[in-house]
Amino acid sequence: METALYVLVLVSLALIVAQVTAGRRHRAHVLGLAARLQDSTPVRDVEAALPSMVADFARRNGADPVRPNRVATFHQAGELRVRKGGAFRSFLAWQVVALGRAGFLWEARQTGASPFWIRVLDAYIGSEGWLKVWLFGTVPIAKAEGTDVTLGEAYRYLAELPWAPDAILGNPDLAWRVTGPDSAEVRMTVQEGTARVTFRFDATGDIVRMEASGRPARDADGNLASYDWRGQFGGYAWIGNRRIPSTGEVGYVYPSGYETYFRGRITDYVVST
Template sequence: MILTILILTAVLALVFAAKASASMLFHKQVKQLFSSSETSGNVFQYSQLEGLPAPVQRYFKHVLTDGQPYINYVRLKHGGKFKTGPGKKWINIGGEEYFTTAIPGFLWKGETTTFTAKDFYINGSGGLNVSLFGIYPIVSGRGSNFDQGELLRWLGESVWFPTNLLPNENLRWEEIDNKTAKLIFRHQGLQVYYIVSFNDADEIVQLETRRYMGDTGLETWLAKLSDYHKINGVFIPHATEAIWQLEQGELSYARFRLTVIEYNNSKVFNK
């Protein structure tokens, strides 16, 4: 009995130490992400919208106010549901995420009762790590497919900090019709895009693109956005759903809801 207790205690101590080490590493990576970016002193003006597609102009006038400072750093938390594949059950997930805008980058950590997932786009490289109980690695994705997918994630999630969607030397909007427009972004030789759909309230309600599904080929990917509220002086969606449109049918795999979002706070959340 004593030997069993000693073994269990040792195992628990190792697990605790491993989780503490992983948490410290993640916090260090967030600090490095923020320190490697820049702060812009730009201020949004309605005059910047001249020449943009009509629904895009209406969107920015709806979600931003004239004189809104550009958002440089973002940190947020979310709750929600996640599904690991077709036929799988929905499971609860909670996450925290950190973004830089002047230099494209983000770090996300999502935790369930059984696994921890980390997505990132840093210095032009994207990747995905998944570990069992936050300790034992089971997935480590790298390469050009992940660079494309994670840059798309950074760009799409800019709806949470919409000054990042204003046109610049790397970002442009192209007209489609009165309810849709094409968003194109380039970074370090990689170009990605979204077909963006707007509703009658001038909100972005859907993003559609072709995205690599892990190491497989390109598939149609959608983000559906809803429940807009004003926070930090900006109208943003608080609910988002991620969907793959596959030959065998539609796979909805993530349904997140914002719980906390803060702008220009370049610190890691305290546990």
């Protein structure tokens, strides 16, 4: 009995050590990716090429094209479901967004009482996009990459520009055009294709909705598909030194109708050189 207990203790300690070691390696990997974004091109002043409603939005919310800002960093709390019709699970996330070129890193970990918690890394770095999922934070269980994933991540970068007003004024890879009295489209061409997102502005000039057609995705069976994509922004407030929407949600328009899969709230915000 004592021998069995001794073996159990040794095995438990070995598992703990392995988990801690894997966790440190994972963290070092994530920080290395974030450093690549922080070393990216700083913003440039492209305001003269922007429609007035777009430039006014960025300026009013604190964008400063004169300072050589490189990234915006913030934390989120929210809910996410990983498949159509699935249950929402709460998460906490850390995100880094490049401002002078396209790029982002989003690391989220599940919170709550589930013993099988997961960690997600969604990224677009060096013109490549990927999604990785780990069980218990360190055991890899899923990975998505390739042409469709990279193009989908380019769509995400565009859709989240309300959270990066400096990129609106400072990323020359973005092309804007007015599409209506209260709407403007932004597009970005990458090797995998062209990502396009349309923003809707309210009467005060704030972006409140996002729309995109044919974003690459996966259906319930894991097959490649494309769906229209919708999102909403709200709760504009000064967080750190930028005025941004504090809340946002996004979802797909499936053949059966629209379904939200992400709801998040920004808890802090920093722009840095």
